[in-house]
Amino acid sequence: MRIRTIRATPTVSGFYTDDQAAIKAGAERDGFDYRGEPRTAGFTRVRQAGEALSVELDLGSPAGPDRSLVAHGDCCAVQYSGAGGRDPPFFAGDHRSTVEGPVADNLRGRDAAAFRENAALLEAMRPGGDRLHTAVRYGVSQALLHAAALARGTTMTDVLADEFDLDPATEPIPVFGQSGDERRRTAEKMLLKRTPVLPHGLFNSAEAVGEDGSRLREYLAWLADRADEAVADAAAAGEAYEPRFHVDVYGTLGDLFGPPYDRAEVVDYLADLRAAAAPYPLQVEGPMDEGGRAEQIHAMCELREGLADAGVAVDVVADEWCDTLEDVRAFVDAGAADLVQVKTPDLGGVDRSVAAVLACEGTDTRAYLGGTCNETDRSARVCAHVALATDAAQTLAKPGMGFDEGYMVVENEMRRTVTRRADRRKPGSERRPGRTPTAADGGVDR
Structure with a gap:
């Protein structure tokens, strides 16, 4: 199963990006917002609406081209972007063309099951000589992990366990x-x-x-x-x-x-x-x-x-x-x-x-x-x-x-x-890790 196409859609994140330096320096609260001048590069105001960039990888399908499996990840950045040595605030529109351009060009046609190889390629990309924003690497790698799980017919947990030789937890993490x-x-x-x-x-x-x-x-x-x-x-x-x-x-x-x-x-x-x-x-x-x-x-x-x-x-x-x-x-x-x-x-x-x-x-x-x-x-x-x-x-x-x-x-x-x-893991289970996914699986998580 190969990566066929890559789409990127500007979306919204779950909170806001805040200028930590301005807040610690005493930016005045104004209801939910803050008043004052930003102090961190990239901020135009102390509190800004958070943004995300949804990345979808079209993998095709064993059942035919009209019933594609789609892997999904979201590019997003931390609330206190730019603080403590972090990358600057993330604005989805600034990075859409990079994802659908150079990133897509490098990933298109690659084996969807090869998560670590694809993730390493992503990490090494330097379009225009600059490293990709951490949010871009974060979201695209999520989609690559989901793609590997779909291609292998297993969970994302199992993909990571196989790739890194891990023994996953058998109960939810605290x-x-x-x-x-x-x-x-x-x-x-x-x-x-x-x-x-x-x-x-x-x-x-x-x-x-x-x-x-x-x-x-x-x-x-x-x-x-x-x-x-x-x-x-x-x-x-x-x-x-x-x-x-x-x-x-x-x-x-x-x-x-x-x-x-x-x-x-x-x-x-x-x-x-x-x-x-x-x-x-x-x-x-x-x-x-x-x-x-x-x-x-x-x-x-x-x-x-x-x-x-x-x-x-x-x-x-x-x-x-x-x-x-x-x-x-x-x-x-x-x-x-x-x-x-x-x-x-x-x-x-x-x-x-x-x-x-x-x-x-x-x-x-x-x-x-x-x-x-x-x-x-x-x-x-x-x-x-x-x-x-x-x-x-x-x-x-x-x-x-x-x-x-x-x-x-x-x-x-x-x-x-x-x-x-x-x-x-139960004896006689019909759903074993590594089975070939079908079109009925759609783009759901595995």
Whole structure:
């Protein structure tokens, strides 16, 4: 089965792109919008509507040319584009001609089943001498993975397992919910749905954290109280619920305290956060933003050492300046984090997200397969297969900031895939991996 044609359609993403530098500098809220001048290259305003570019690969069909199988992926970029060394904001119209031109020219006629070879070709493309935007590599690689699954008649999880010699998870990966600014109301929704990891919290400004950090501490104490009630309710129903707290502070603790980060003032504050969250495990993402990868690794290592020496059980999570596969490897090799976020749109091709998760194997660092609220339902479903194939420590509910929708998309895709793979392993199953797809399969996910 060969790639016949490639179409690209400008579409919408699940959230917005925000100028993080402007927000951290105090951009004024105006309802849902922000007032003020943008500070990051590529932004024309502080908050901009998110965009996506849907990519479809027409593969033809064994039943004839009029009943084509179509593989699909979505190009999209992170909410805080341009921050921490990331590619600039993504505008779909700027990249459509590239996808339907040079990218299509290179992929047309290739074997749809050859995922890694096709993904490597995509990664190496330099139309006009410039590397493809990470969002383009991300979306086209999703379509290539789906194409391989259709061509092989199997799931995207199984394609990755075969290509990377992996043993996929047999249960859904713990999902991490993100609340947006509705920190309390949405956290309560997460607790009702027994979300394994919560709430993200979007603590992206001094106002949210508190000038002295008190608002974050008070929030965690409130969340622990509400979690106690949810755990008790679950126990009364004969269920086990063991939530883990994970808050993203977007470097604001660095703004609050400054280096060095192993000193008593900083460690004592993290100890206070740990006490507020007790008895639930606590993960703090992006505690500081030091303006470069080497500086960030040094600061994260310093903080981890201070916490370890004081016996403070708070896990730190790498995000800022941990964008590419090379970045992930550098953070892991330095022991700079307890978890690294594999921020899927920033790595480009989904094959590189797989490699980033695998970089954590055999180390003390766990892999959090993340991403952004500014993705699409399609990219979220593809990432669910990456999470299952690599058996990541946790994965993000996405897209959007409403929680329920993103949680549904990711959790349901994993549950369906786990069931489908279990059925195929049963003796006498008629649906075995590797069967030849028929026109009846259409363009549905496999």
